[in-house]
Every structure is written in structure tokens, then in C-alpha cells.
Amino acid sequence: xxxxxxxxxxxxxxxxxxxxxxxxxxxxxxxxxxxxxxxxxxxxxxxxxxxxxxxxxxxxxxxxxxxxxxxxxxxxxxxxxxxxxxxxxxxxxxxxxxxxxxxxxxxxxxxxxxxxxxxxxxxxxxxxxxxxxxxxxxxxxxxxxxxxxxxxxxxxxxxxxxxxxxxxxxxxxxxxxxxxxxxxxxxxxxxxxxxxxxxxxxxxxxxxxxxxxxxxxxxxxxxxxxxxxxxxxxxxxxxxxxxxxxxxxxxxxxxxxxxx
Amino acid sequence: xxxxxxxxxxxxxxxxxxxxxxxxxxxxxxxxxxxxxxxxxxxxxxxxxxxxxxxxxxxxxxxxxxxxxxxxxxxxxxxxxxxxxxxxxxxxxxxxxxxxxxxxxxxxxxxxxxxxxxxxxxxxxxxxxxxxxxxxxxxxxxxxxxxxxxxxxxxxxxxxxxxxxxxxxxxxxxxxxxxxxxxxxxxxxxxxxxxxxxxxxxxxxxxxxxxxxxxxxxxxxxxxxxxxxxxxxxxxxxxxxxxxxxxxxxxxxxxxxxxxxxxxxxxxxxxxxxxxxxxxxx
Amino acid sequence: xxxxxxxxxxxxxxxxxxxxxxxxxxxxxxxxxxxxxxxxxxxxxxxxxxxxxxxxxxxxxxxxxxxxxxxxxxxxxxxxxxxxxxxxxxxxxxxxxxxxxxxxxxxxxxxxxxxxxxxxxxxxxxxxxxxxxxxxxxxxxxxxxxxxxxxxxxxxxxxxxxxxxxxxxxxxxxxxxxxxxxxxxxxxxxxxxxxxxxxxxxxxxxxxxxxxxxxxxxxxxxxxxxxxxxxxxxxxxxxxxxxxxxxxxxxxxxxxxxxxxxxxxxxxxxxxxxxxxxxxxxxxxxxxxxxxxxxxxxxxxxxxxxxxxxxxxxxxxxxxxxxxxxxxxxxxxxxxxx
Numbered sequence: 062x063x064x065x066x067x068x069x070x071x072x073x074x075x076x077x078x079x080x081x082x083x084x085x086x087x088x089x090x091x092x093x094x095x096x097x098x099x100x101x102x103x104x105x106x107x108x109x110x111x112x113x114x115x116x117x118x119x120x121x122x123x124x125x126x127x128x129x130x131x132x133x134x135x136x137x138x139x140x141x142x143x144x145x146x147x148x149x150x151x152x153x154x155x156x157x158x159x160x161x162x163x164x165x166x167x168x169x170x171x172x173x174x175x176x177x178x179x180x181x182x183x184x185x186x187x188x189x190x191x192x193x194x195x196x197x198x199x200x201x202x203x204x205x206x207x208x209x210x211x212x213x214x215x216x217x218x219x220x221x222x223x224x225x226x227x228x229x230x231x232x233x234x235x236x237x238x239x240x241x242x243x244x245x246x247x248x249x250x251x252x253x254x255x256x257x258x259x260x261x262x263x264x265x266x267x268x269x270x271x272x273x274x275x276x277x278x279x280x281x282x283x284x285x286x287x288x289x290x291x292x293x294x295x296x297x298x299x300x301x302x303x304x305x306x307x308x309x310x311x312x313x314x315x316x317x318x319x320x321x
Numbered sequence: 322x323x324x325x326x327x328x329x330x331x332x333x334x335x336x337x338x339x340x341x342x343x344x345x346x347x348x349x350x351x352x353x354x355x356x357x358x359x360x361x362x363x364x365x366x367x368x369x370x371x372x373x374x375x376x377x378x379x380x381x382x383x384x385x386x387x388x389x390x391x392x393x394x395x396x397x398x399x400x401x402x403x404x405x406x407x408x409x410x411x412x413x414x415x416x417x418x419x420x421x422x423x424x425x426x427x428x429x430x431x432x433x434x435x436x437x438x439x440x441x442x443x444x445x446x447x448x449x450x451x452x453x454x455x456x457x458x459x460x461x462x463x464x465x466x467x468x469x470x471x472x473x474x475x476x477x478x479x480x481x482x483x484x485x486x487x488x489x490x491x492x493x494x495x496x497x498x499x500x501x502x503x504x505x506x507x508x509x510x511x512x513x514x515x516x517x518x519x520x521x522x523x524x525x526x527x528x529x530x531x532x533x534x535x536x537x538x539x540x541x542x543x544x545x546x547x548x549x550x551x552x553x554x555x556x557x558x559x560x561x562x563x564x565x566x567x568x569x570x571x572x573x574x575x576x577x578x579x580x581x582x583x584x585x586x587x588x589x590x591x592x593x594x595x596x597x598x599x600x601x602x603x
Numbered sequence: 604x605x606x607x608x609x610x611x612x613x614x615x616x617x618x619x620x621x622x623x624x625x626x627x628x629x630x631x632x633x634x635x636x637x638x639x640x641x642x643x644x645x646x647x648x649x650x651x652x653x654x655x656x657x658x659x660x661x662x663x664x665x666x667x668x669x670x671x672x673x674x675x676x677x678x679x680x681x682x683x684x685x686x687x688x689x690x691x692x693x694x695x696x697x698x699x700x701x702x703x704x705x706x707x708x709x710x711x712x713x714x715x716x717x718x719x720x721x722x723x724x725x726x727x728x729x730x731x732x733x734x735x736x737x738x739x740x741x742x743x744x745x746x747x748x749x750x751x752x753x754x755x756x757x758x759x760x761x762x763x764x765x766x767x768x769x770x771x772x773x774x775x776x777x778x779x780x781x782x783x784x785x786x787x788x789x790x791x792x793x794x795x796x797x798x799x800x801x802x803x804x805x806x807x808x809x810x811x812x813x814x815x816x817x818x819x820x821x822x823x824x825x826x827x828x829x830x831x832x833x834x835x836x837x838x839x840x841x842x843x844x845x846x847x848x849x850x851x852x853x854x855x856x857x858x859x860x861x862x863x864x865x866x867x868x869x870x871x872x873x874x875x876x877x878x879x880x881x882x883x884x885x886x887x888x889x890x891x892x893x894x895x896x897x898x899x900x901x902x903x904x905x906x907x908x909x910x911x912x913x914x915x916x917x918x919x920x921x922x923x924x925x926x927x928x929x930x931x932x933x934x935x936x937x938x939x940x941x
Binding site for chain 3: 094095096097171174175179180258259260261262263264267271274275276277278279280281282
């Protein structure tokens, strides 16, 4: 059974089960009311009884988050490539990219509602704003840090800027891009949830963010925790997918990559 | 062209004339009054050097004497502050081998070797076929579908050499290409490079730290002194080709090494003192 | 650390862990005690001693809380031997949880939220009703020429705080199938921009802001369609009710006097609240207190201000149960008129 013991998912699963059990036991004896801190058993019950609503909601949020992430990738990579071509362009426009990182999204989101209206497109916009900067920053860093010897090689053979970009700098920047994507994926989920707080069209129940808000208002704390758990799970799934993507594309890259 | 009279013994021979080695394949290089500085200190100053077509020239010297700078200037990767570089006829067919094999990790070996042809717009079928041929020449014909990280250091350097030769260059510049490899691989690759030189006949400028390597490979060794102090020795190597392993420990070989070492001492004194180095010719 | 600890050591470790686990249940009550109940007056002094307590508001200081500030300013609290710390709240203040956890003795909420909390097993009790009539409605643009609430839901966008109980009522009565239902932010801009926007509003708040911004709002009151919970309700835990009945009585008396004073002349309390909440203009304070006055009084005489009837609570409980918002109902346990 050596293979089983070495499985990557085993330690975190065990620690999760252990902590949950400990929490359950402690809360069983402690006198904390359910609406303040529900027992894990109550949260799992809520996951089961509200399963349909939670699943519908999380799927809706995943749609917004994945679209937001996709837009971030497209615009982020394009921006990084643009910024990498010209020194002056980079100095002139990089600060605007930083703006995406530092702007308090809670303040911007209502403005987005005014400009874009309510509904999925605004939620995607929030998800994009929150997740685009890591992609720009990391991809740009990768594009700028190409091995100078390789760049010399291309120059020697009189390769143009575009050729060097496409055949050398972009492939060389892939590991850094993936790092940025990993960070951005979690942020895209958070952005989608924050976007829902402000802009969700929730007649059919809304996304997981709205479900959290409604459950809070209804003092249904087990459901709040269940919804938060689903949101965290979504973040984990995104993370795992990006890692998988990394593994697939890095087949013949440097051998000494750390496993996550 | 092996010297049968004394197998295993490098004999002196007249300096092999480039014409005898298929010199039609090389270009002449001429450096006049070449100067380059980085910051306040000059790395090279007032350097004059004439390299005839088809010659194998070794540039020797301690760190900081500007040998890599000279190489980059010849290659056009850097621009001199003073002086001129002339490449006989059209110096276009030029290849450069770096100290690191510098292969693109995301491409197969075959595509790596074909890269210079790809950048020059050669059609796919032709460039892959020429690359394959060159890989055969360096003994890696079987490895064409492998990726760089699946090769050893020595194999990667051979791929790098193959890539350098795929454009049929008339000037081959190498910057301490084997410095990072172990002694055995190094000697093996030295012999390999000699073979390629004898087959193609291009002009070669080979930068190295190692006197033994310089003597083994070159027709002529030029030693540079640090801080732009210029050429301290310009020494022809009159050993017959092809030179082999046992040749490295022959008397004639060692005599050349002694000559080179002797030239070092005054330059070291010059380093310590303030005197200018003198040019010594044999 | 030995690779194979001896049996005695393992036994000791097990005992220690069990001991530790036994002590853990003590921690939460200890922690609750620390953030603790107020209300213990300082022991035996010769001067009249004021009992200290606190009242947690569920929004920022606005005319809806005028009576409490008036009670403090006119000395009504002090006259009853109380010193009340009035704590402003904000968006999503968890007032029910704070009172239930013992962090504060008294809080303000609405009757529907109170019943929802009771349904979750939190034994909270209402003691005074600030508003006799539900002050919330649906605000639309008058230019649409809508004659009734039913016409509102023919199309457009409805902005309501997610989880608001009357949303389910509106869906049942009128059907929201043709509406976009979006979150209600504290932001008048979407309403101003969209002529087809219908939004939840507090009658003495959003319509005034909208008018000042140049719009012409029309409000359909939800009390007109039978959703009429007591609002601005002062409540506490049953524990407090049973342990300090006199304090509860005196508080309610003082609050009643405060509201009487405020309804007679809102100006002094408004001035005070304006300093605490400068974002609201003084004129808006005045307008709002005027509009809300009849909803607060609800036709009751001064000495009956704030009292509640079982019939109102029962109607509300049955309505909420019918909508599936609460399971069980015990309206008589939900309030007292001390």
C-alpha cells in the first residue's frame, strides 16, 4: 500500500478530517449557539439539504469567475506583450496596470453598476479587474527576463522584433505566466463573489455571494458556512486546474520545478 | 593528412597554408585600432589584428582582458567606440557558439539545430534535412526527437555546435564553449571541433582560458593583456594536423605551452607594476 | 525525542490531552463573560447611582432613532436612573447576534427579523415598537404613471436587499418573472439613471434624496399590501427580561418619553444626530422627521406610544410562515409591553 500512503492528497485530507472532528467534539461540549458558530455536522447537513441551491449558485459563480479569468488572460497577456516591446511605453503605461491592483474594488463596483448595469457582465468585469494585474506583472517579468545569450543568438541571425517575440520571448515567458495565472485564478473567484454582492441578478437565486448574503440576513449561519465552504472549494478547483495546465505544458521544461 | 612517419608524435610542420585546407570557405577578419570601454576603464584599446581566411585563431588571456568583448564586436553584437572591423567580402555567414549551449528548452533537438535556418526563412523540409545531416556529423543523429533537458552537458554542446554549423558559416566564433565541461568531454569535443574545422575550412576565432586547448586547436594563438593593454603575444602553432590525444603530451606541444607561459610572466609583472606590456614575436 | 516512547509516557500524554479537552468547553462562556453584560451599577455610593447599559442601533443616527437621542438629551434616561450608551450601527450590523451573545443589552431591529431569529432558537423579546407602521415601500419614477404596486412588476429592475422577507411576498402576490432582481446598495445613482428602476426604500430616506437629486419619485407602501411588521423595535434577551425586569420597564418608560419629546419637537435631537452623522443635511433631517411622524405614532396617544398587540404579531408570524421564511410561530412569546 506504499503508493496509497504517498498520495499527494492524503496529508491535507487527513488534517482536514482531523480538524473537523476536533471542532465537532469541542463544539458539542461548548455552549456556543448555532447561529454564532455552527458545528461541522450542522454545516454538512446544510450542504446536503441546501445542495441544489448551493450547486446552482456555485455554478453561476464559476461561470462568472472563469469568464473573468479568461478575459484577464487575454487582455493581461496582450498588455504584457505591448509593454515589453517598448521601454517608453512601459514606463508610460505600467502605472495604470498597477492601478488595477491597488484600486479598492468595493469602491469601484457601484460605479461599474452605473456604467455597465446589473447582471453577469458586470460581475465578470469585477472579476477581471481584480485578477488581471498578476497576469500582467508576471508575464511582463517573464518577457523581459529572457536569457540575454538567446536574445543575442536571435539578433545574430537578424531576427526581427516580432519573430523574436513569437519564437523566443513568449515561449520563454510561459513559466512566469503560469505563476501569474495561479495567483489570478484565486482572485477571479473572489472578484466574482464581490461582484455579486453589488450587481447580481438574483431572481433565480443568484451566485454563491448572494446566497451568502441572503443566508446572513436570514440568520441561517450553517448555510452561510456551507456556502463559504463551496466558495473555497471553487477557489481550490481553479487552483488545481491551473496546476494541471502547468504540468501539461511544462512537459519538457526545466526538470527542477517544485511540485505544488 | 596524418603524419605517418611519427604516429602519436606531433611533428612540426610548416604553418599549414589556409589554401591547403579549403580556404575558399573562410572569410578574412581585420581589426584596426579597435577600442571599447565600459564605464571609465577601457576593456580594449587600439587593438590591431589581421586574421587571414581559413585560419584557426585562439584568443587567450586571463579574465577581463577583453577576449569576449573582441568576439562580440566581430559578431556585431556590440559596437566599438573606436576603430573599424572589416569582414572580407560579405561577412554574413557568421556563427557564434556561447559558453552555455543556449538551446531553446521547448523545442526538440532537431528544431533547435534548424533554428538559424528558420530565422533566415529556409523552407521547412530543407532546413530539417540539413539539421539532421549536421546532427549526424556531430554523432547525435539518434537524438533528434529528444528535448534539451534529456541530454547531458556534452551532448548539448554538440547540438550547439551543430546549430552553429547549419548555416555553413564562413566565420565561426566560439566563446569558451567547453569551459563548463569536464576534462574528458572537453578533449573529446576539441577533437570533434578540429574535425569540423578540417572538413569545412571556415575561419575560426576561439576564445579560451586554457593554453593546452589553444595549442591543440589553433593555427595561431594571440594573448591579450587586461585593461586594454593589448596583444602581448602573437604566436603561430606549427604542429601538423590532425592533432590527436597523444599529441597533447608530445615534446613539441609542451614547448608551445612553455612559450605561452613565459609570455604570461611579464604581463603579470605589468599588472603588478605600471609598465606597459611589450609585444613579443617568435 | 525517543523513537519509541515508553508506555508510561504515552499514557501520560493521553491523560494530558483528555484533561485539556475537558477544559476547552469552559473557554467560550469565559470569553462571553469578558465582553460581558453591562448593567451592574457601581456598588454603594451616597450620590444617586446611574445604571449603565447600552442600546445598539441598526443604522447610522437618523430621524428613525430620534426618540432615543431625545430621551438622553431631555434627561428621560437619567430620570429613570439609567445611563444609556447609544451605539450607532451601519450596513449589515449584526444586532441580533450582538444582543444574543450578550455583547450589548438592548438593540434595534424589525419585527420580521426578530421572528426569524426566534425561529433559529434565539430567545429575543421585543419591548417597544418605534414605528407602528412599516416605513418601507417600493420607490418608482412618477413619470411611469403607475396606479398600483401590481403595475410595478410588469417589467424593469427591482433593487432589494438580498434576503429581505417581503421579496417572497411580492413574488407570491405579483410574480417577479418579468423583473431583474438586483441588490440594493446605499446608492441613489442606479435609480436616477434607470427610468424603469423600482427599489426598496425607507419612506423618510431615499425618496427625499431622490427629490433633492431632481427626480420625481413615487412610493408604494408595503404596509398597504399587508406587510406591516413593527419596525425600529427595541428588543433584548429573555435572560435580561427575567433578571432585570425593572431595568427593562424603566428603559421603556424613558424611551416613550423620549419619543414624545421628539414628536413634539425634533429639532434638538436632530441637531445632535447631525453632528454624529454629518453626511445627512440638516434640512433632510427636518424633512424626514416630518414624514415619519405619522408612521411612528400610528394614531396612538402619547402614553400608548410603542405598545404592541398580539394580533399584529400573529398576523406577521402567519404571513412569514406562509412564505416559508419561518417554521414555528409563538407570537405571544415574541414581545411584551412592560
